[in-house]
Amino acid sequence: MFWKRKDLIANVIEDKCQNCEHCIRICRRRVLMTSMVNGKMATFVNRPDKCTGCGKCAMFCPEKAIELIERYA
Numbered sequence: 349m350f351w352k353r354k355d356l357i358a359n360v361i362e363d364k365c366q367n368c369e370h371c372i373r374i375c376r377r378r379v380l381m382t383s384m385v386n387g388k389m390a391t392f393v394n395r396p397d398k399c400t401g402c403g404k405c406a407m408f409c410p411e412k413a414i415e416l417i418e419r420y421a
Contacts (some may be wrong), residue, residue: 355358356401356416364413370413371405380405400416 355416367389368415372380379395393399398421406414 353365353401353403353416356403357396357399357420358401358403358405359415360391360393361415361418362390364411366411366413367391368410369410371383374404374408376404 349370358371359364360380367382369382369391373377374380377395377398377400379393379399380391381394382389384390384396385392391413401416401419403416406412406416
């Protein structure tokens with residue numbers, strides 16, 4: 349079971365991420381997206397205010413490229 353943690357937020361580790369978009373498919377809140385950034389593909393949290401810190405994206409990431417960090421301001 350996944351618990352909502354309002355004090356945590358998903359964070360994508362760029363060096364590990366392969367942009368497979370598995371995290372995008374697993375997230376019911378649709379807080380992640382993949383887009384072209386500075387000439388290369390990148391996956392990132394585009395709606396941090398909607399992230400509940402449940403950890404599904406981190407748990408199911410095949411590259412372990414997502415971590416939960418403390419929510420900033």
